[in-house]
């Protein structure tokens with residue numbers, strides 16, 4: 357237990373006067389005979405007790421590792437006498453002088469964090485340094501590291517650095533500049549070996565120079581001034597080697613410009629949690645559930661593209677098959693709109709409390725108002741044996757796709773921008789800025805359609821939607837479906853029709869009609885075809 361003796365001895369001494377004397381060390385060393393003058397440690401857990409003067413360590417020229425953290429040391433010049441020193445931990449002291457000692461040739465790791473240093477100096481003589489921790493000091497400029505070609509880990513967090521400089525010649529793999537005063541990221545572009553970068557807690561408004569860091573797989577940008585170019589962030593993600601992306605980069609993107617998937621996942625999670633928290637009602641096997649996917653028709657597309665009108669029209673003209681799913685909204689009714697028919701117009705508080713009561717399947721925030729599709733809206737249609745038909749923005753689609761419902765999604769997309777704009781203007785409901793937003797969202801829909809094949813079951817050009825669904829060749833379609841059913845022309849529609857039957861198998865009313873040879877069969881077939889052209 358010689359080591360225990362050593363610890364005890366130092367402890368007594370430290371409590372006395374805080375000065376490391378020759379005697380103290382000598383007695384320690386004699387007790388630790390096996391170390392002799394090759395004393396390797398001043399154990400840091402002993403050093404928490406106000407050690408101020410360690411000059412006596414000058415005599416211990418063979419020291420290879422010196423750990424004196426959590427003391428009150430101001431002067432480390434004794435290190436000049438330790439030519440073999442490899443590791444130095446002098447963190448949590450009161451040192452003001454930066455490397456105030458002659459360079460030990462093989463000094464590799466230095467921890468000066470939590471000291472009072474203000475100015476860096478040329479460290480070309482300390483060329484073996486690979487790991488340097490200078491965090492929690494008061495450096496305002498990065499300087500003097502140019503020749504430290506072996507330096508791979510540099511920690512400068514919580515200093516006063518406002519500009520990244522003097523790093524371009526280094527081969528850093530890990531760099532932390534967390535908690536400084538940076539406003540931009542210029543100066544990093546040559547750090548081609550960089551794998552992990554922490555820039556959190558700065559004042560960065562602009563990201564640049566990161567595209568060239570091909571090995572970067574972790575970057576933390578939390579708590580900055582957020583005008584960060586998210587596109588760049590995303591590019592960085594894409595370029596991250598082996599697609600190993602740190603949670604912190606993703607969390608920055610998710611926080612400041614969350615993709616629709618992320619918003620939808622959050623929305624879905626919220627409603628699921630609130631639903632699960634409700635006292636459970638008696639299970640009704642006729643209602644939609646996770647075990648029996650329920651057919652729905654969702655019309656989506658940019659605002660004012662006609663999807664609402666079309667949804668109403670479908671439900672009117674084919675009232676045996678579709679029921680309109682009336683959503684909730686916190687916006688006030690437009691002229692002519694009726695509560696309960698166009699929307700359930702509710703206050704923000706009521707909307708919120710419906711969320712808390714687990715009533716919604718999905719909700720979105722759009723143009724400053726909230727919209728939500730309630731479970732009741734769907735179940736009301738299901739009770740009637742009808743498929744629920746709703747219209748919603750893309751965000752709603754993302755969210756609904758997370759639920760156990762299995763809607764068919766039709767995208768109504770304006771193809772003639774001018775026409776679309778003049779249609780919006782004519783409605784007289786939108787400001788020019790809102791029209792701009794609506795127009796810009798055409799591309800959001802179009803790119804979703806391009807990038808996610810199959811995301812929408814069908815895409816219909818906006819102006820032609822009605823024609824597409826109701827007018828064009830309805831008789832021809834009817835004929836084709838008839839033929840398909842009796843097997844005369846197995847082709848497109850027979851496939852569609854059988855798909856429709858498969859998809860509709862859980863809607864008992866539709867199923868019964870389809871199989872019963874009911875007089876409306878033909879009409880159902882048309883609907884089948886429609887729903888499938890559509891769906």
Ligand SMILES: Nc1ncnc2c1ncn2[C@@H]1O[C@H](COP(=O)(O)OP(=O)(O)OP(=O)(O)O)[C@@H](O)[C@H]1O
Nearest residue numbers: 658659660661664683720727728729747748749752
């Ligand atoms: N539950 C919902 N989830 C997602 N989006 C919804 C929901 N309910 C309505 N929306 C969509 O919100 C947008 C705004 O609807 P609103 O009725 O306020 O405006 P509008 O100008 O009449 O749009 P539109 O003519 O396209 O219905 C519309 O695109 C509508 O489809």
